[in-house]
Amino acid sequence: MRHETRQPSSDLFDQMKAILGSSGLDRHHTASPGIPDDRGLQRIALASLIGLFIVACSLTFALGSRDYGVAYIFFDIARLPYAIATVAAFALVALIFVFARFSFGYFVGFYCYAVILGYLWLNCFSPFNYDHWLAGASAAISAVAFLLPALLITSPVRQVYTLSEKAMQRLLGTILLFAAAIAAIGSTYNFRLIEVTEIYTYRDQLRFPTIINYATAATMSVLLPYAFACYVARKRYWGAAAALLLSISFYPVTLTKVALFMPAWLLMLAVLGKIFETRIATILSLLLPMLAGVILFILAHDLSYRYFNIVGMRMIIAPSSAMDFYNEYFARHELTYFCQMWILKPFVPCSLEVPISVEMANNYGLGNMNASLFATEGIASVGLLFAPVSAFFCGLAVAIGNRASEGLPQHLVFISGGVLPHIFMNVPLTTVMLTHGAALLFLLWYITPRGFFSGQSQVLPA
Incomplete structure (x- = not known):
């Protein structure tokens, strides 16, 4: 009797690779009979991760009510069914992240989705006196109005001018020198090595010239992440390390969590972008820190307080809670009609x-309570009825970044834009674009030569 030798099946490996593959996998992959194609597996993975994210986000807000009642974060078991129904209905909006391709707007959009998701949960338990039904409906519609242009407008803009490869190398070196100079100048005005718990004691005392304020914010939010991403893409790791060291040097100058945690954050994005498809990496970038906070809170609450305060409260809960405060305040006060913008x-x-x-x-x-575009350009400026209109135009502004970055490696956009989604969660659009330099990043993406990263692969669009 002849025995056939059978090769080990690679079906399982192929399926796992399709789900967890990095951003350059299998562009021309053809699915084997009986095996879902890569896109189908990635969509299943995305839908599963988003579902887990929604559960983790709800748990974060529920657990936060235990320690942050003083910040008006409440929970009432009797109203839990309403909260679950509201969150479940809004979960349908998340389907856009399953089918849209990755872009800068995808990254920002998911973080903004988290802000609205959190607010809809808080709205069910809010102690404030305003029209909660109208506020919830306005927030949900605003999210949709923002996400549609931010995720779906991705067509490229013709590059009238691009840097040469030599000019690009000089630009990256100049960014590092400029960052070092700004950090040195800033240190002459303030330099304190203190624990993160003490920063608010001293931060209100900081006084910098206006030009240093703008230069510092743009350097931390845009220039150093852009340089780091470019060096990583080119495998110039000494340059990448220099960008990280310069970023943390801004902490004793600015006393901000962004400067303190940015090196670890950018490294995490680089690792996630290397291992996972970029959309999955986007979801994980917010899910993993949140999930760790929930687990630590449940298993070791006394030991996890500081972590939960930074990640659960400041990173997740506070941006959503700000919408609750803005709704309460502007239900009793006159709208701003954008007068908070210095140009108007x-x-x-x-x-x-x-x-x-x-x-x-x-x-x-x-x-001091800054808030996202949904609260500032929306609730405060035009009120609940017209907030979705404002959100739509904000989405169009974000779409400019999509068009400017089209053709660049997706992981480059993911890392270089990696600080801005957090800022979108916490400050108005105009502040993000000007003070924090998002408009500058769009320009950098636009003039970046696509051939500079010719060895970098692209992801097949969804």
């Missing part, structure tokens, strides 16, 4: 005598 303030009558963040601190005693 001379031409628009303004009821605010101080910046909105300071006004919120004066009313609620929780410190």
Whole structure:
């Protein structure tokens, strides 16, 4: 009797590779009979991860009510069914992330989706007196209005001008030198090596010239992440290490969590972008820190308080909670009609005598409270009825970044834009674009020569 020798099946390996493959996998892959194609597996993975994210996000807010009642984070078991129904309905909006291709708008959009998701949960338990049904509907519609242009407008813009390879290398070196100079100049105004728990004691005392403020914000949010991403893509790891060292040098100068945690954050994005398809990496970038906070809170609450305070409260809960405060305040006060924008303030009558963040601190005693585009350009500027219109135009602004970066390796866009999604969660669009340099990043993407990363592979669009 003849025995046939059978080769080990690679079906399982192929399926796992399709789900977890890095951003260059199998562009021309043809599915074997009986095996779902790569896109189908990636969509299943995306849908599963988003579902887990929604559960983890809800748990984060529920657990946060245990320690943050003073910040008006509440939970009532009697209202839990309403919260679950609301979150489940809004989960349908997340399907756009399953079918859309990756772009800068995808990255920003998912983080903004998290802000609205959290607010809809909080809205079910809010102690404030305003029209909660209208506010919830406005928030959900605003999310859709923002996501449609931010995720779906991705057509490239013709490059009228691009840098040469030599000019590109000089640009990266110049960014590092510029960052070092700004850090050195800033240190002459402030330099304190303190624990992260003490930063708020001293941060309000910081005084920098306006030009240094703008240069510092743009360097931390855009220039150093862009340089780091380019060096990683080119496998110039000494340059990447220099960008990380320069980024953390801004912590004793600015006393911000962004400067302190940016090296670890960028490294995490680089690892996620290397291992996973970029859309999956996007979901994991927010899911993994949140899930770790939930697990630590449940298993070792006393030991996990500091971590949960930074990740659970500051990173996840606070941006959504700000919408609750803004709704309460502007239900009783006149709208701003964008007068908070310095370029419009001379031409628009303004009821605010101080910046909105300071006004919120004066009313609620929780410190200066900046908020996302949904709260500032939406609730505060035009009110609940017209907030979706404002959100739509904000989505169009983000889509400019999609078009400017089209043709670049997706993991480069993912890493170089990696700091901005957090900033979108916490400050107005105009502040992100100008003060934090998002418009500058769009320009850098636009003039970046696509052939500079010719060895980098692309992901097959969804």
